[in-house]
Amino acid sequence: MKQKISIIGVPMDLGQMRRGVDMGPSVIRYAGVVERLEALGYAVEDRGDVKIGRPSTLDVKNDDNLKDLNVVIEANQTLAEEVSKAVAEDAFPLILGGDHSIAIGSLAGVADKVDQLGVIWYDAHGDLNTGETSPSGNIHGMPLAASLGIGHPSLTEIGGYAPKVRPENVVIIGARSLDEGERELIKEKGIKVFTMHEVDRLGMSKVMEQAIEHVTKNTDGVHLSLDLDALDPLYAPGVGTPVIGGPTYRETHLAMEMLAESGIITSAEFVEVNPILDVKNQTAEAAVALIGSLFGEKLL
Numbered sequence: 001m002k003q004k005i006s007i008i009g010v011p012m013d014l015g016q017m018r019r020g021v022d023m024g025p026s027v028i029r030y031a032g033v034v035e036r037l038e039a040l041g042y043a044v045e046d047r048g049d050v051k052i053g054r055p056s057t058l059d060v061k062n063d064d065n066l067k068d069l070n071v072v073i074e075a076n077q078t079l080a081e082e083v084s085k086a087v088a089e090d091a092f093p094l095i096l097g098g099d100h101s102i103a104i105g106s107l108a109g110v111a112d113k114v115d116q117l118g119v120i121w122y123d124a125h126g127d128l129n130t131g132e133t134s135p136s137g138n139i140h141g142m143p144l145a146a147s148l149g150i151g152h153p154s155l156t157e158i159g160g161y162a163p164k165v166r167p168e169n170v171v172i173i174g175a176r177s178l179d180e181g182e183r184e185l186i187k188e189k190g191i192k193v194f195t196m197h198e199v200d201r202l203g204m205s206k207v208m209e210q211a212i213e214h215v216t217k218n219t220d221g222v223h224l225s226l227d228l229d230a231l232d233p234l235y236a237p238g239v240g241t242p243v244i245g246g247p248t249y250r251e252t253h254l255a256m257e258m259l260a261e262s263g264i265i266t267s268a269e270f271v272e273v274n275p276i277l278d279v280k281n282q283t284a285e286a287a288v289a290l291i292g293s294l295f296g297e298k299l300l
């Protein structure tokens with residue numbers, strides 16, 4: 001892994017309906033992310049937060065079933081530029097959310113500089129909706145589809161090109177809540193998914209071995225998109241769309257440690273931490289501990 005890490009905060013909360021996730025970047029910083037990474041010997045540059053606009057009225061669904069679309073586009077466009085600057089400076093972009101809609105900008109920023117990008121989507125959800133299939137109109141349920149070039153052009157074309165990733169280079173881990181349209185898309189595109197069924201059956205260790213193999217087959221960089229709601233809400237209660245029955249804190253640590261060992265990850269984001277819904281900043285602290293493992297922290 002690169003020795004220089006650029007942290008980019010994205011205080012976005014308009015991709016979903018529960019206010020508070022905009023404070024995610026600051027509580028993750030408060031939980032000591034910079035210190036943790038510096039202790040591991042990395043040169044960390046905190047580039048601060050991307051500016052997020054405020055619409056005059058909230059919750060506005062447009063005709064395409066895309067809530068607060070304009071602010072989401074604008075923020076992701078700015079984020080894409082920031083991320084691509086970090087990559088150009090040979091730093092590892094570590095993006096702190098914010099709701100998961102920001103993955104559109106993260107991926108737009110990294111995929112620009114990598115020929116074939118792999119993506120590990122560690123999440124309770126598929127985030128494979130479009131305006132047509134979404135039950136909610138919330139854009140945080142759409143970033144993976146958008147990055148595959150599926151959905152409204154105003155989302156798929158962020159960064160000025162599409163798609164950012166190919167379906168065969170994506171792997172989803174931890175899924176246990178998928179909407180009808182998402183299931184269809186998974187089948188149609190042949191996207192590799194390790195649902196909780198596979199995690200239970202194979203164990204996290206095998207799942208990660210297979211996931212790493214899958215995502216490195218035809219790629220020259222891999223982005224980790226980690227939604228804290230992937231973890232069982234027992235360990236990460238501070239999220240807006242919790243789903244019971246997820247991987248434990250330990251299993252997720254193992255996943256991060258195996259990614260660290262493999263050395264394949266070239267950019268990452270940690271999203272959906274909502275301190276208003278959290279218990280004593282537990283979810284932000286979990287995020288920082290997982291970030292530590294991802295960057296090679298070991299007990300002995």
Ligand SMILES: NC(=[NH2+])NCCC[C@H](N)C(=O)O
Binds near residue numbers: 101125129140142
């Ligand atoms: N990033 C997330 N937490 N996404 C949750 C999405 C929930 C649901 N599938 C939707 O489209 O609204």
Ligand SMILES: [Mn+2]
Binds near residue numbers: 125227229
């Ligand atoms: Mn999720």
Ligand SMILES: [Mn+2]
Binds near residue numbers: 123125127
């Ligand atoms: Mn998500």
